[in-house]
Amino acid sequence: MTNLFENINDKNIEKLKRILKANTINYRKNVNVLSNVNQDNFIALIDTGSVQLTFSDYEGNKTIIDELSSGEIFGSLTSYIKNEEVSCITKEPTQITFIEYTEITNDEIFKNDFYIIFIKNLIKLLSEQLEAKNNRIEILTKKTTRDKILEYFKIQSQSKGSKIFTIPLSYTELANYLSVDRSAMTREISSLKKEGFIKTNGRRITLLY
Amino acid sequence: MTNLFENINDKNIEKLKRILKANTINYRKNVNVLSNVNQDNFIALIDTGSVQLTFSDYEGNKTIIDELSSGEIFGSLTSYIKNEEVSCITKEPTQITFIEYTEITNDEIFKNDFYIIFIKNLIKLLSEQLEAKNNRIEILTKKTTRDKILEYFKIQSQSKGSKIFTIPLSYTELANYLSVDRSAMTREISSLKKEGFIKTNGRRITLLY
DNA sequence: TGTAAAATGTTGCAAATGCAACAAATATAA
DNA sequence: TTATATTTGTTGCATTTGCAACATTTTACA
Numbered sequence: 001m002t003n004l005f006e007n008i009n010d011k012n013i014e015k016l017k018r019i020l021k022a023n024t025i026n027y028r029k030n031v032n033v034l035s036n037v038n039q040d041n042f043i044a045l046i047d048t049g050s051v052q053l054t055f056s057d058y059e060g061n062k063t064i065i066d067e068l069s070s071g072e073i074f075g076s077l078t079s080y081i082k083n084e085e086v087s088c089i090t091k092e093p094t095q096i097t098f099i100e101y102t103e104i105t106n107d108e109i110f111k112n113d114f115y116i117i118f119i120k121n122l123i124k125l126l127s128e129q130l131e132a133k134n135n136r137i138e139i140l141t142k143k144t145t146r147d148k149i150l151e152y153f154k155i156q157s158q159s160k161g162s163k164i165f166t167i168p169l170s171y172t173e174l175a176n177y178l179s180v181d182r183s184a185m186t187r188e189i190s191s192l193k194k195e196g197f198i199k200t201n202g203r204r205i206t207l208l209y
Numbered sequence: 210m211t212n213l214f215e216n217i218n219d220k221n222i223e224k225l226k227r228i229l230k231a232n233t234i235n236y237r238k239n240v241n242v243l244s245n246v247n248q249d250n251f252i253a254l255i256d257t258g259s260v261q262l263t264f265s266d267y268e269g270n271k272t273i274i275d276e277l278s279s280g281e282i283f284g285s286l287t288s289y290i291k292n293e294e295v296s297c298i299t300k301e302p303t304q305i306t307f308i309e310y311t312e313i314t315n316d317e318i319f320k321n322d323f324y325i326i327f328i329k330n331l332i333k334l335l336s337e338q339l340e341a342k343n344n345r346i347e348i349l350t351k352k353t354t355r356d357k358i359l360e361y362f363k364i365q366s367q368s369k370g371s372k373i374f375t376i377p378l379s380y381t382e383l384a385n386y387l388s389v390d391r392s393a394m395t396r397e398i399s400s401l402k403k404e405g406f407i408k409t410n411g412r413r414i415t416l417l418y
Numbered sequence: 419t420g421t422a423a424a425a426t427g428t429t430g431c432a433a434a435t436g437c438a439a440c441a442a443a444t445a446t447a448a
Numbered sequence: 449t450t451a452t453a454t455t456t457g458t459t460g461c462a463t464t465t466g467c468a469a470c471a472t473t474t475t476a477c478a
Binding site for chain 4: 419420421422423424425426427428429430431432433434435436437438439440441442443444445446447448
């Protein structure tokens with residue numbers, strides 16, 4: 001994952017943050033970040049820590065939109081934050097820097113040659129998030145629970161470059177991510193093991209095909 | 210939807226295209242655009258017409274990734290085009306402009322003051338595509354076919370600002386987009402009509418709640 | 419360290435859904 | 449216009465899945 005300030009030195013990062021009127025806030029664990037954010041058009045950059053973005057519908061069903069960690073962004077550019085049903089919960093102590101979107105093209109910023117690096121990073125981040133969403137859509141469009149699991153494992157395996165990998169989610173969270181019933185998912189994983197397609201040891205998966 | 214060249218006048222658009230070494234190609238209907246594209250990192254801009262991006266898995270199941278029309282972009286920034294299983298079929302005669310990603314930050318481009326408008330448009334386009342993908346994920350994570358249909362209708366209704374709207378897909382394509390069996394979807398839409406939740410007339414839908 | 423909370427594993431059952439196989443209605447193109 | 453292809457509507461049936469309910473294990477934290 002690209003970092004928003006990648007390839008910019010510390011001194012220039014500080015300068016850039018000043019020009020962007022960036023506002024840095026520290027949060028404890030399990031706090032709803034968006035509750036005290038009232039800006040309309042903002043980019044939130046996770047400096048350290050991690051958050052989970054969830055969406056609750058009118059019936060109270062929760063779905064994970066995204067899991068983000070250090071260097072990644074969220075906000076009006078990436079999710080429908082305006083919507084009050086979205087919440088952003090810190091999974092650990094987390095530092096977040098808020099930038100108003102309009103500041104990204106303010107007058108002062110052009111004078112600096114690191115600006116173009118910043119813009120390229122931003123574009124790269126957005127396109128990486130698009131790829132992540134494409135992956136999830138690819139999984140969710142599979143008809144059966146089994147195919148969803150296998151597609152997820154395939155993507156994990158490819159990104160790690162190995163048939164052995166550790167999934168970054170708990171099984172409860174995975175069921176949520178795949179949008180299937182947790183018990184049905186466990187049932188299917190058991191079958192996959194019995195039929196010799198995979199081996200598991202906790203969250204460590206081995207593909208046997 | 211934002212247009213990539215929004216708020217740039219015709220003369221400057223021409224200049225910008227020249228600086229970006231843009232390459233414009235015309236396609237007939239039902240042509241696979243990607244078959245003769247060999248660039249690795251490109252942005253494809255649809256000037257006129259429309260295309261359908263689809264993904265085929267190893268079993269030959271086709272899923273729609275996206276439907277795009279005039280002003281919208283696709284390519285390495287927005288989808289996993291490198292993958293040969295992705296195809297891009299024109300739905301009508303279509304003109305597409307290809308831009309290599311690296312040109313977006315070439316030396317000559319900074320000298321022009323319309324450049325920042327172009328970058329803002331690009332960022333806006335990417336974030337709009339993210340929103341579209343978030344919408345689709347929101348739909349796909351619904352557990353039942355009924356909830357998927359209703360979520361889709363809700364989003365359509367909101368974007369049109371009316372309880373009466375015409376869906377932009379055929380029912381066959383809609384089933385594909387929702388990733389449900391077409392006959393099961395028809396069955397569910399019939400029930401929704403019988404139970405008085407909606408009225409339909411071809412692709413024109415009226416929400417009665 | 420002990421205790422409450424959260425995560426994981428398992429199963430029966432009812433409901434939802436994919437699939438197949440049609441007929442009928444529309445749309446497309448020669 | 450006519451023939452052909454595509455889309456739409458409908459139904460029976462087998463399979464998959466969500467749901468509920470529970471036991472067991474692991475984790476978190478006071």
